[in-house]
Amino acid sequence: MLSDQGRRLLELLVSVLPQIRVANPKTYISYGTAHTQLGLELMAETYGRSLQRQGLDELARWTKINGFPAITGLIVNMERKSDFYMQPGSGYFDLYERAIDDFRWWEHEIVKSLSFNWAPYLIGLTLVESPRAVDLDIPERVEATVYRILRDSKLSQQIKAIHNNECQICGHTIIMPNGTRYSEAHHIQPLGMPHNGPDVIDNMVCVCPNHHVELDYGVIRLSIDMLRGACGHYISEKYIDYHNNFYGL
Ligand SMILES: [Zn+2]
Incomplete structure (x- = not known):
């Protein structure tokens, strides 16, 4: 079970799914934006670390334990000076024992996140069952399907x-x-x-x-x-x- 903090972060990530273009991380969400949108207090020297303590680490572990898509890969560094510019921090890859440049795996997790039914784990959004013809090779279609459902x-x-x-x-x-x-x-x-x-x-x-x-x-x-x-x-x-x-x- 996710805590309220973890679930709120999951809700935020699911709510940004409609805007996601898989091949364009600029359409993802930054650590700072996620932090701000959740109204969190800065509890570490960076937004990323602060977010980790306030739901991010928990949500990442939850997806891994349950075998769900690694949706926390939607949060990326958008500061140009970052070593991980336009990609998630090393913690994301470490948790799944992936190399920090395993972008194919990361992209695949995002594609899976787009087609996954998150509804049972959310409370704040009203979701309905909808026929879904999900073709993982065509993210735009997946995205459109998620959009309709949400x-x-x-x-x-x-x-x-x-x-x-x-x-x-x-x-x-x-x-x-x-x-x-x-x-x-x-x-x-x-x-x-x-x-x-x-x-x-x-x-x-x-x-x-x-x-x-x-x-x-x-x-x-x-x-x-x-x-x-x-x-x-x-x-x-x-x-x-x-x-x-x-x-x-
Ligand atoms: Zn018409």
């Missing part, structure tokens, strides 16, 4: 219900074999860094999977006029502006 919160379910699972852009819905209707909820200003959009209903739209991907990748410009409205769902213009500005649309 965001299927109460608010997501609420917005889908308001729109009867019809895409606010094209009106399409998917009828599943059992007769239920399927749609997805999208945060217009995405959650997580670097966007830090709020998890509120006026920052969300109900869309079909195609339009969801187009929004995720900034393929289409948004405007209030193009979105089908519904009673009980007001969309704030500022998030639409954020989407258009961020993607230069």
Whole structure:
């Protein structure tokens, strides 16, 4: 069992999974950012060592003992002067008896972390079971799958219900074999860094999977006029502006 401290760190790491590009550690989280986001007091000379004492070592051992993916490899040094610039500290590799330049192993652990079902070990996030076609060779797909799972919160379910699972852009819905209707909820200003959009209903739209991907990748410009409205769902213009500005649309 993880302590509260270890679990909070795990929740933080799971919450950054949607932003992760496996081959680009710049999309990972730094020791300093993790430390700050958890609101910890600095208890050692570096953020890394302080974090180790406040959940990091515990979480790393927990993943190892349970045979889970080594998700703590998401925390990397982002200070240029560090000997371990853009990679985890030596403790990460040491625990697993890996050489500190065994990047293939590290990358594989991150890919596994993206497709692993962390839901049973979290309390703060509302997760639902979702069909997953995980192909470890295509991290982008894994990432998209994790994204959908993580965001299927109460608010997501609420917005889908308001729109009867019809895409606010094209009106399409998917009828599943059992007769239920399927749609997805999208945060217009995405959650997580670097966007830090709020998890509120006026920052969300109900869309079909195609339009969801187009929004995720900034393929289409948004405007209030193009979105089908519904009673009980007001969309704030500022998030639409954020989407258009961020993607230069
Ligand atoms: Zn659509």
